[in-house]
Amino acid sequence: MKEFIEHFKRLTQVSEKLEKELLSRVVSIVVDKGEFLHKADSICKKTYWIKTGLLRTYYLKGGNEITDVFASEGEWITSTQSFMKNEPDQYYLQAIEKSKAYALSIDDLMFLFENFHEMEKFGRISMSIYYIQLSEKLESYQFTTAKDKYAHFCKVYNSILHRLPLGMVASYIGITQETLSRVRKEL
Amino acid sequence: MKEFIEHFKRLTQVSEKLEKELLSRVVSIVVDKGEFLHKADSICKKTYWIKTGLLRTYYLKGGNEITDVFASEGEWITSTQSFMKNEPDQYYLQAIEKSKAYALSIDDLMFLFENFHEMEKFGRISMSIYYIQLSEKLESYQFTTAKDKYAHFCKVYNSILHRLPLGMVASYIGITQETLSRVRKEL
DNA sequence: GAAATCCTTTGATATAGATCAAAAAATTAA
DNA sequence: TTAATTTTTTGATCTATATCAAAGGATTTC
Numbered sequence: 001m002k003e004f005i006e007h008f009k010r011l012t013q014v015s016e017k018l019e020k021e022l023l024s025r026v027v028s029i030v031v032d033k034g035e036f037l038h039k040a041d042s043i044c045k046k047t048y049w050i051k052t053g054l055l056r057t058y059y060l061k062g063g064n065e066i067t068d069v070f071a072s073e074g075e076w077i078t079s080t081q082s083f084m085k086n087e088p089d090q091y092y093l094q095a096i097e098k099s100k101a102y103a104l105s106i107d108d109l110m111f112l113f114e115n116f117h118e119m120e121k122f123g124r125i126s127m128s129i130y131y132i133q134l135s136e137k138l139e140s141y142q143f144t145t146a147k148d149k150y151a152h153f154c155k156v157y158n159s160i161l162h163r164l165p166l167g168m169v170a171s172y173i174g175i176t177q178e179t180l181s182r183v184r185k186e187l
Numbered sequence: 188m189k190e191f192i193e194h195f196k197r198l199t200q201v202s203e204k205l206e207k208e209l210l211s212r213v214v215s216i217v218v219d220k221g222e223f224l225h226k227a228d229s230i231c232k233k234t235y236w237i238k239t240g241l242l243r244t245y246y247l248k249g250g251n252e253i254t255d256v257f258a259s260e261g262e263w264i265t266s267t268q269s270f271m272k273n274e275p276d277q278y279y280l281q282a283i284e285k286s287k288a289y290a291l292s293i294d295d296l297m298f299l300f301e302n303f304h305e306m307e308k309f310g311r312i313s314m315s316i317y318y319i320q321l322s323e324k325l326e327s328y329q330f331t332t333a334k335d336k337y338a339h340f341c342k343v344y345n346s347i348l349h350r351l352p353l354g355m356v357a358s359y360i361g362i363t364q365e366t367l368s369r370v371r372k373e374l
Numbered sequence: 375g376a377a378a379t380c381c382t383t384t385g386a387t388a389t390a391g392a393t394c395a396a397a398a399a400a401t402t403a404a
Numbered sequence: 405t406t407a408a409t410t411t412t413t414t415g416a417t418c419t420a421t422a423t424c425a426a427a428g429g430a431t432t433t434c
Contacts (some may be wrong), residue, residue, distance in 0.1 A: 059326070061329070062330070064330075066329055066330065080318070080322065084315055113311070117307060120304060120307040121307050124300070124307055124310040130318055131267070131314055131317055131318045131321065134318065138325055139246070141361065142248070142361045143248055143251075143253065143361060
């Protein structure tokens with residue numbers, strides 16, 4: 001619980017009242033490897049803060065799984081489009097490893113945003129950081145080789161690289177597994 | 188000025204006090220076609236809300252201009268990375284057409300975030316929308332043909348398509364001008 | 375600990391789109 | 405309006421990476 005509150009404090013002040021409200025609304029969950037926290041065509045009502053483990057979101061294209069997001073210890077993950085728009089989407093949220101997390105519902109999150117300016121600040125700054133990260137990923141895509149894309153990926157995901165199957169990494173950076181296998185051999 | 192405040196009201200409440208603060212901090216500017224509001228290797232201190240006209244951001248890669256963002260009437264544009272991190276970046280912010288805009292400095296923006304919960308809410312929701320749009324763009328990239336990328340672009344930028352030079356569109360969607368020219372011929 | 379399943383590598387071939395070069399069209403400037 | 409500049413199109417060629425197919429490793433499961 002402590003690291004959870006600490007993680008908010010890195011971006012904003014956390015009053016005792018907010019801390020109490022946060023802790024009372026959050027629910028501990030456990031998922032086994034391969035299990036799902038959300039599936040396509042349904043509405044994702046929760047966002048998860050990972051205590052231990054590793055998860056990803058992906059969608060299907062032409063029968064292949066395209067990984068969209070990886071998240072590990074200390075990070076948030078949800079099926080973003082569904083969670084934010086309150087609509088079904090085409091994403092799956094799956095545990096890559098057995099994981100423990102805190103779940104927070106969209107309703108509780110909205111309550112906290114409405115009632116705590118500090119929480120709203122946390123939300124704004126978090127979204128800004130995610131936006132910048134995504135635009136850096138996009139930039140690493142445009143007019144670059146498979147090797148460059150992989151190099152950028154390694155820089156960003158260095159700490160969890162060895163825990164990710166090659167096929168998931170390949171689809172995340174937009175190349176085939178075969179190509180990634182050959183790129184790796186060269187390095 | 189009215190549309191400017193209206194645009195905030197679409198995402199949040201705007202108290203009279205916030206409205207007054209906003210209007211007193213904002214500065215009207217005009218840029219001619221081709222002129223710059225920010226250049227690489229400098230810090231971008233302002234964000235712009237466009238009254239009329241059309242602007243873009245781009246960066247250089249191998250001597251080519253890669254367009255990153257287009258924005259027109261009623262939209263915000265800035266050199267995002269520099270503005271948010273308060274650091275120099277590699278982007279240019281340029282007018283595609285003669286444009287009129289309101290400029291808001293990062294310091295004023297931060298003042299408004301700190302002092303108005305409603306403004307913080309506006310920031311959070313705006314960033315969420317930008318994030319989702321960017322992830323949709325990225326999705327339209329992964330394992331798709333030049334034709335599919337262009338089709339997605341046309342859907343999103345339908346209203347300003349005819350005002351954008353082909354070369355800028357091509358670099359935005361990550362293909363060469365020659366390829367885009369051939370794709371267009373087919374449609 | 376053997377069988378089954380899943381993940382990664384290797385090889386051969388095909389292809390979408392890049393690159394290079396130059397002509398044609400459209401804008402802008404004088 | 406003509407000249408100059410910029411943008412777009414067209415053609416020929418090349419290449420990185422996809423695709424298809426199959427073998428080799430590694431994990432999981434019972």
